[in-house]
Amino acid sequence: MPSANNTSTVFAAAGAAAAGVNDHWPAIVASSVFIAFTLIAQYFFKVDPLAGIPVVGQGGKGSRRRQFVKQGGAWKLYREGYEKFKDGLFRITTARETESIIVSPKFLGELRKLPDDVLSFSASVTESLQSKYTGVKADLPHVTETVKSSLTPALPRLNLEIHREVVDSMRLELPQSSTWTDINLNSKLLRIVAMASGRVFVGPELCRDEGYLDAAINYTIDLMIAVHVVAFMPVWLRPILGPIIPPVRKLHRRVKEADEFLRPVVTARREAEQLPGYKKPDDMLQWIMNSQEKFGLKDDKELALNQLGISFAAIHTTTMTTTNSLYTLAAMPEVVPMLREDVEQALAGSDGVFTSLAMQNMKKLDSFLREVLRYYPISTSSFQRKVLKPFTLSNGTTIPAGIIIEIPAAGVSGDPSIFPDPEVFDALRFYKLRQSKSEANSGIKAAETVANSQFVSVSASSLTFGYGKHACPGRFFAANEIKMIMATILLHYDIKLPDGVTERYPNLQMGAQSLPDPKKLISIRKREDAAA
Numbered sequence: 001m002p003s004a005n006n007t008s009t010v011f012a013a014a015g016a017a018a019a020g021v022n023d024h025w026p027a028i029v030a031s032s033v034f035i036a037f038t039l040i041a042q043y044f045f046k047v048d049p050l051a052g053i054p055v056v057g058q059g060g061k062g063s064r065r066r067q068f069v070k071q072g073g074a075w076k077l078y079r080e081g082y083e084k085f086k087d088g089l090f091r092i093t094t095a096r097e098t099e100s101i102i103v104s105p106k107f108l109g110e111l112r113k114l115p116d117d118v119l120s121f122s123a124s125v126t127e128s129l130q131s132k133y134t135g136v137k138a139d140l141p142h143v144t145e146t147v148k149s150s151l152t153p154a155l156p157r158l159n160l161e162i163h164r165e166v167v168d169s170m171r172l173e174l175p176q177s178s179t180w181t182d183i184n185l186n187s188k189l190l191r192i193v194a195m196a197s198g199r200v201f202v203g204p205e206l207c208r209d210e211g212y213l214d215a216a217i218n219y220t221i222d223l224m225i226a227v228h229v230v231a232f233m234p235v236w237l238r239p240i241l242g243p244i245i246p247p248v249r250k251l252h253r254r255v256k257e258a259d260e261f262l263r264p265v266v267t268a269r270r271e272a273e274q275l276p277g278y279k280k281p282d283d284m285l286q287w288i289m290n291s292q293e294k295f296g297l298k299d300d301k302e303l304a305l306n307q308l309g310i311s312f313a314a315i316h317t318t319t320m321t322t323t324n325s326l327y328t329l330a331a332m333p334e335v336v337p338m339l340r341e342d343v344e345q346a347l348a349g350s351d352g353v354f355t356s357l358a359m360q361n362m363k364k365l366d367s368f369l370r371e372v373l374r375y376y377p378i379s380t381s382s383f384q385r386k387v388l389k390p391f392t393l394s395n396g397t398t399i400p401a402g403i404i405i406e407i408p409a410a411g412v413s414g415d416p417s418i419f420p421d422p423e424v425f426d427a428l429r430f431y432k433l434r435q436s437k438s439e440a441n442s443g444i445k446a447a448e449t450v451a452n453s454q455f456v457s458v459s460a461s462s463l464t465f466g467y468g469k470h471a472c473p474g475r476f477f478a479a480n481e482i483k484m485i486m487a488t489i490l491l492h493y494d495i496k497l498p499d500g501v502t503e504r505y506p507n508l509q510m511g512a513q514s515l516p517d518p519k520k521l522i523s524i525r526k527r528e529d530a531a532a
């Protein structure tokens with residue numbers, strides 16, 4: 001409450017101010033008019049920093065956004081942009097608030113050198129996941145570091161365990177009868193991939209636990225639902241409703257549940273550490289526990305968040321790629337004998353054991369899988385980064401802060417000047433490239449061609465796994481897991497399209513993504529001459 005003294009001071013000050021205004025009102029009016037005019041002029045005459053970059057799509061922003069979100073619309077826009085401006089830049093209005101500039105891959109060399117405070121991977125993911133409202137932390141640098149420094153180097157010693165889990169989970173999930181049975185392949189693969197990945201992510205105690213499997217498979221789906229619901233809200237309503245809508249609250253429950261199933265395992269491991277001769281498990285959960293202090297993860301709840309983060313990055317991406325591959329294989333029975341022989345030959349050199357070398361030697365299978373990535377790109381764009389500070393490209397174009405840049409990955413995959421006859425699915429395209437180039441060239445050039453033509457390749461023409469320092473660190477693990485599943489199918493099962501289906505199932509295009517139709521059936525039977 002103001003005192004009487006204070007009150008009179010306030011009145012005195014107000015009186016003085018009023019007298020001042022009376023004295024100076026012409027000047028005040030003049031400067032107000034000037035400020036208003038400047039603001040209006042700035043609005044109408046301001047130089048749009050993106051003005052020089054052509055726009056793809058018809059009409060204003062709202063209409064272009066509608067073209068983007070309608071079925072197949074985004075793919076059409078990116079294709080049109082690539083055909084017209086493939087060596088330069090073009091603009092697209094996506095479902096996000098921020099405008100996207102699509103940049104030719106020829107600039108990748110210079111883009112990759114820009115630091116994270118100029119071109120940010122995590123700011124782009126944060127925006128895509130609506131993290132402000134969903135509360136999902138997009139930036140989990142210790143997951144990336146652990147995949148790079150612990151998981152990938154561990155693959156040669158873990159392959160045996162992973163393969164065992166692949167075979168066991170396939171026995172559990174797939175029909176074991178020698179008569180043809182129709183199955184929903186995608187849902188089976190989700191569980192197989194979650195179990196085999198779980199063997200490495202959370203260890204043998206949990207990898208077949210239904211609570212873990214539910215989280216590993218469905219957290220991603222719940223997150224995508226929450227992101228979509230938020231994206232459809234008016235921007236002003238998001239801060240008010242975003243954090244409390246049921247799909248977002250479900251995500252919080254998921255974290256709590258993951259914490260509940262992980263904690264007993266974490267506690268048991270900590271207690272066991274006190275016992276003499278205890279050998280720590282060799283899995284992601286343990287590697288992160290070992291580095292908890294270094295990473296500053298004080299609360300064990302962070303372990304749950306990390307597990308959900310890695311499931312998000314790994315399970316659906318690997319499953320979609322395997323489903324794409326098996327839908328293709330089922331529609332191309334003519335390539336089966338050749339791939340089967342490739343797998344048998346590679347395994348003959350390792351007494352049937354799935355060593356890293358044996359999987360590297362499955363070169364025709366690798367080529368088939370690489371062609372699946374090219375022919376069925378899971379996203380029309382790659383290398384999405386948010387621009388935090390303006391920078392200038394070598395062609396003189398300045399890219400302003402606050403927008404997203406992307407590389408047109410699907411345009412590249414379908415470009416006849418890069419891949420001759422791109423409309424043909426050629427299972428041996430990359431195998432032939434590796435063979436012919438390594439015969440024609442020698443030394444560094446041959447090594448480069450071999451490195452650019454593999455499933456795990458990352459280059460200006462291989463963009464499935466991104467590019468630069470944030471390129472997917474999990475691709476080596478994914479490659480091994482997918483090869484193990486494909487090889488096991490080739491050796492121990494027959495697959496085909498169900499009776500009456502004559503063509504490979506078309507993929508579904510949703511926004512910038514393309515996914516194998518998860519509802520489709522595939523016929524499968526156990527091979528009589530093979531014992532898994």
Ligand code: HEM
Pocket residue numbers: 121140141143144147151310313314315317318321378382383384464465466467468469470471472473474475477478
């Ligand atoms: C076929 C399966 C997969 C595909 C297609 C895929 C694709 C991608 C892509 C496109 C990116 C962004 C790269 C960029 O923008 O430059 C990425 C990042 C990432 N991926 Fe994968 N991924 C797959 C499997 C996996 C697996 C199995 C793991 C874990 C074991 C994993 C862990 C990660 C992580 C941690 C990042 C973030 C990298 C960073 O923070 O720098 N991914 N992935």
